Amino acid sequence: MAERISDIFANLDIQLKNKLKSFVKFSVALDESTDISDIAQLAIFIRHVETLSVTEEFLGLVPMMDTTTANGIFNSLVGVLNRVGVNWSRAVCITTDSAPSMIGRKAGVATKFREKVQVVSG
Numbered sequence: 183m184a185e186r187i188s189d190i191f192a193n194l195d196i197q198l199k200n201k202l203k204s205f206v207k208f209s210v211a212l213d214e215s216t217d218i219s220d221i222a223q224l225a226i227f228i229r230h231v232e233t234l235s236v237t238e239e240f241l242g243l244v245p246m247m248d249t250t251t252a253n254g255i256f257n258s259l260v261g262v263l264n265r266v267g268v269n270w271s272r273a274v275c276i277t278t279d280s281a282p283s284m285i286g287r288k289a290g291v292a293t294k295f296r297e298k299v300q301v302v303s304g
Contacts, residue, residue, distance in 0.1 A: 198239060199267050205230045208268065211238075211277040212259065212284065212291065214250055222246035224255060226262050241266060252283045256294045270302040 202208075211227040226241040242265075244258045263270070276295045278284035284291045 195266070198241075201239070202228075202266055202268055204232075205269075205272055207231070207272050207274045209275045209277065210259070210263070210273070210295070212255070213279060214246070214255065214281070214284075222250045224250075224258050226259060228263075228266075228268070250283060252286060252289050252291050252294065255283060256291045259291065259295070260298070270299055273299045 208228055208230040211229065213225045214222055215225075216222050222245070224244040224246055226244065227238050228241055229236060229238045231237075242262045244262060246254060246258065248254050273295070276292050278292060282290070285293075287293060
């Protein structure tokens, strides 16, 4: 059973990576919350528009074992996006809750995301 689940995951991962290659532009949505065992979990979604339809894909649920600082959240986000092979120059925006670590003007996740996209595109 475990082998079958692993095969299904690998197949879905390949399909997602192939789909990402066709994205002209994409956005990312993040949500961080704490599970019942008091571990912060970061849910990461990617969205894109394709012929007047919006598609949203779940990229991953990342346990945040350390603190949920902007650096930790951003590093987890970068790790997941790099794992699936996104083209950072095609990023348009990021959507988060309004937690200070997400939207801080100087060191928030949204600011770090914008800076990374500008460096890659620039």
